[in-house]
Amino acid sequence: MRTRDLTGDTAEMVRTPTTERPPVRQATKMQVNDLAVWYGETQALHGVSMDVLENEVTALIGPSGCGKSTFLRCLNRMNDLIQGVRIEGEVTFDGDNIYAPHVDVVELRAHIGMVFQKPNPFPKSIYENIAYAPKILGQVRKRTDMDELVEHSLKRAGLWDEVKDRLEMPGLSLSGGQQQRLCIARAIAVSPSVLLMDEPCSALDPVATATVEQLIDELKDNYTIVIVTHNLQQAARVAGYTAFFHLGDIVEFSDTDSLFTHPREKKTEDYITGRYG
Amino acid sequence: MTDRISLTPSRHLKKRYRAEKRFKAYCVGALVLAMAFLVLFFTDMIRQGYSAFYETQIRAEVTYNEDTLEFTMDSVSEEVFPLVSRAFFRSIPRQVENNPELMGTTQTQWLTAKADVDQYRKGHSESLDPEMKAPLEQLQADGDVGYGFNKGLFFSGDSKIPSNAGLWSAFVGTFYLMLVVLAISFPIGVATAIYLEEFAPDNRFTQAVEININNLAAVPSILFGLLGLAIFINFFGVPRSSALAGGLTLSLMTLPVIIISTRAALKAVPDNIRQGAQAVGASRWQTVRDHVLPLALPGILTGTIIGIAQAIGETAPLLLIGMIAYIPDAPGSLTDAATVLPAQIFTWAGMPERSYVSLTAAGILVLLSLLIVLNATAVILRNRFERRW
Numbered sequence: 001m002r003t004r005d006l007t008g009d010t011a012e013m014v015r016t017p018t019t020e021r022p023p024v025r026q027a028t029k030m031q032v033n034d035l036a037v038w039y040g041e042t043q044a045l046h047g048v049s050m051d052v053l054e055n056e057v058t059a060l061i062g063p064s065g066c067g068k069s070t071f072l073r074c075l076n077r078m079n080d081l082i083q084g085v086r087i088e089g090e091v092t093f094d095g096d097n098i099y100a101p102h103v104d105v106v107e108l109r110a111h112i113g114m115v116f117q118k119p120n121p122f123p124k125s126i127y128e129n130i131a132y133a134p135k136i137l138g139q140v141r142k143r144t145d146m147d148e149l150v151e152h153s154l155k156r157a158g159l160w161d162e163v164k165d166r167l168e169m170p171g172l173s174l175s176g177g178q179q180q181r182l183c184i185a186r187a188i189a190v191s192p193s194v195l196l197m198d199e200p201c202s203a204l205d206p207v208a209t210a211t212v213e214q215l216i217d218e219l220k221d222n223y224t225i226v227i228v229t230h231n232l233q234q235a236a237r238v239a240g241y242t243a244f245f246h247l248g249d250i251v252e253f254s255d256t257d258s259l260f261t262h263p264r265e266k267k268t269e270d271y272i273t274g275r276y277g
Numbered sequence: 278m279t280d281r282i283s284l285t286p287s288r289h290l291k292k293r294y295r296a297e298k299r300f301k302a303y304c305v306g307a308l309v310l311a312m313a314f315l316v317l318f319f320t321d322m323i324r325q326g327y328s329a330f331y332e333t334q335i336r337a338e339v340t341y342n343e344d345t346l347e348f349t350m351d352s353v354s355e356e357v358f359p360l361v362s363r364a365f366f367r368s369i370p371r372q373v374e375n376n377p378e379l380m381g382t383t384q385t386q387w388l389t390a391k392a393d394v395d396q397y398r399k400g401h402s403e404s405l406d407p408e409m410k411a412p413l414e415q416l417q418a419d420g421d422v423g424y425g426f427n428k429g430l431f432f433s434g435d436s437k438i439p440s441n442a443g444l445w446s447a448f449v450g451t452f453y454l455m456l457v458v459l460a461i462s463f464p465i466g467v468a469t470a471i472y473l474e475e476f477a478p479d480n481r482f483t484q485a486v487e488i489n490i491n492n493l494a495a496v497p498s499i500l501f502g503l504l505g506l507a508i509f510i511n512f513f514g515v516p517r518s519s520a521l522a523g524g525l526t527l528s529l530m531t532l533p534v535i536i537i538s539t540r541a542a543l544k545a546v547p548d549n550i551r552q553g554a555q556a557v558g559a560s561r562w563q564t565v566r567d568h569v570l571p572l573a574l575p576g577i578l579t580g581t582i583i584g585i586a587q588a589i590g591e592t593a594p595l596l597l598i599g600m601i602a603y604i605p606d607a608p609g610s611l612t613d614a615a616t617v618l619p620a621q622i623f624t625w626a627g628m629p630e631r632s633y634v635s636l637t638a639a640g641i642l643v644l645l646s647l648l649i650v651l652n653a654t655a656v657i658l659r660n661r662f663e664r665r666w
Contacts, residue, residue: 078552083479110558120549122568132567133557183553190557 029054029194029224030075035089037070037079044070046248047089052194057216057225059235059256062245063271068228071245072196075226076112077105093194110137113187117199119179121171121186126163129171129182130154133190149189157185158215177208184215188223195219197227201234213238232272236260244268322645326638329430332440333390333398335360336421341379346370353388356412362389364429364441387425392439392632398422401631430639434605435621439632442625444640449607450520450600450615451589451647457524457611458531458588463581465528466535473536474543475565494533501530502594510598518599518614526594531584538580542573575662582655586648592619618644 030052037045045067052058052075060068073079074091077098091098098108110133122129130150134140140149150167154160159181163174171182180200187195197216201209209231216225216238229235235242236256243253244267252259252268263269286294337357345352349366365388373379390398394413397405405413416422434446469490477483505526509515515522546569554564570577595601601620608615616624622640625633 076556078556081552081555106555106558106560109556114552114556116549116552116556118549120547120553122550122553123572132554133559136563136567137558186553186557 026053026056028052029094030226031090031092032071032074033090033092035071035074035087035091037067037074037088038086039082040084044248045074048245048248048250050243050250050253052224052226053241054224055220055222056241057220057227057239059239059242060226060228060245061230061232061235061242061271062251064230066245067248068243068245069198072198072226072228075194075196076109076114078109078114080105110190111192112194112196113190113192115180115183115187115195115197115200118203119176119183121174121179121182123170123172125168126154126171126174126182127167129186130189133186137190139190153185153189154182156188156219157181158211159185175208177204177211180204180208180212181215184212184219188219192223194224194226197225199228199230202230209234232260244271246271322638322641326635326640326642328399328401329632329635329639330427331424332427332429333395334387334423334425335390335394335416336385336387336423337361338383339386339388340383341369341373342381346373356415357388359406359409360390360394360413360416362391362438362440364433364436364438365389387423389429389440390422392630395440396631401635430636434607435603435616435624436605437603439628439630439636442633442636444618444621444643446604446607447616447618447621447640450523450604450620451617453520453608453611453615454524454527454617455585455589457521458528458585459581461525461528462531462535462584466532466581466584467539467577469532470536470539470543471565471570474540475569476561490533490536494537497593498530498591499593499597501526502597504529505594506597516612516614518602518604518616519612520608520615521611522598523595523600523615523617524611526598527588527591530591530594531588534584534587535577535581538583539573539577542576542580543569545576546572575659578662579655579659582651582658586651586655589617589651590619590644590648592623595620618647 028051032048032050032052034047034049035045036043036047048067048071050071060072062068070079074087075098079085079087087099089099093108093112096103122132124132127150130153131140131146134146134149140146151160151164154163159178162178163169163182171179174182180203184195184200201212204212213234216227219225220240227235227239239256241254242256242259244251244259244263244265246267252263252265254264259268260272263272269275335357337353340352346369349369350358352366352369353361391409393402393405394409396402397413413422429441429443431443431448432445433441433443436442473483473487505522509522509525510517515525550568550572551564554568555561559567592601595617599614600616601623602614602616603624604614604616618640622637622644625637625640
């Protein structure tokens, strides 16, 4: 039985564990406190708070424009790249505020990886796609170590068998689903502890989606995963915890089973039953 | 009952089709007109210029000895002498210097004829001095007069002797000029574009810079000549008429072209490549160097080549910095007085002798060919690199 209650409600509401593993007390990997984001004059997030548990998949759902992608991109400071963005509040990563002045974004992003909505492999070979980040971060120096890392990462992403004979082919020559798995392999090659996924399956067909979902399930033993998805079934399938976003606020956040079976908020219920959104 | 739908064109549709046909006809007409002007220009240039690519030559026995080294006119027979270009006699001491074995021998050679003879034979002038006409007819009867490739057009510099005038010094000047323009405007232009596109914040200052750069591209080129004169020659003391002064001036003109095309090439690189790189922990500069620049390179190179091609075809700014002078010898360094191809064409166009008319047209053909080669290179480069991924 999990004892941590993410919504501030009593422990009785917590559902049965989704996995067969014995219940463990999980540590909080990232903590978001009162996060508010403005794009110019428009406020995209209205002071939201949430905990991300270690080695767990947290799904963010909600209608388009509700702020879930903005929220996700605050977790590795990708929003910093946008002109005219203003961010207030606190996001901690292993207890450190990532918006503190001493934090280096480049360093941070090596620890918090990201997979994007549209597969975006580098216009280089498959090998180079994986090897690039460990090389520039100075994690791997020897060619043999690099070969090993590339193989390991591709195996973790379930792509090795399909590409092992053509590592020198351009990453863009792969199919959409393969490209997305290549991007996942690229992200885990630098051994981040958190993996952020922004609708990773929205450009994929059902078969490729199933492969990626299975992969997410396997990866959660080693990584903490936060995934934005429009596909409610996907959230139900892969996530242990789910947050429902609406108009820049978190309406409800709890373990996935209770959110989908006994939503506490009317809005959540309307959304998951397809009445709006 | 509803009316049966008719699938034959209605009156309204027929009207639309007619309008479509009319519009298409206008477009085709415009194209035909443009092509006609181009064909007219080219045929005229070729018609005027082709005769400068070959020259009249006269077969004669040339004697090399102590006397003819001093009195070079004695090296050929009296009949041949009035027909042969003065440039040949001037070159005898140099020939002997380069090839001492010639001393004391007599060689049968094809010699470049005087321009008057050449033009007369090509039918460009009606009359010929009787002093030349008689021996020419004699030699012609013996089969000692013919046509040969005009090597001088490419391998000798400018000359007041029309049969000896060529483009060599202009070639060398153009080459030096191109080097200077490339060395200055490529790195500065690309670096400026990278900063503006990838690093600079979007504020009033950068917007002002952007507008100014775009305006710079539209400034009449003669103003760049004034600027070059005032700054590079008068203030910094760069030698007048030198390839360095010309190159610096034309760099000012080429810079905006390179900056604008580089920015366009960088803008065309999809943003998700940058985000992907930064999400795995690449710094901004690493992102640009490893991912954005390789993708933008074909566009940057195309822009640069087109900018350079524009620069080597430019004449107006060079008038002001003295690059329009009579330069018979190829410059040996960047600071020597030099001339360039368009300036050479301009100089020849103002010469009174009939030979220079053909030379001018030939010069234009050579310059055009050079520009076509450069632009074709730009297109080939773009296509080749674009296909890679």
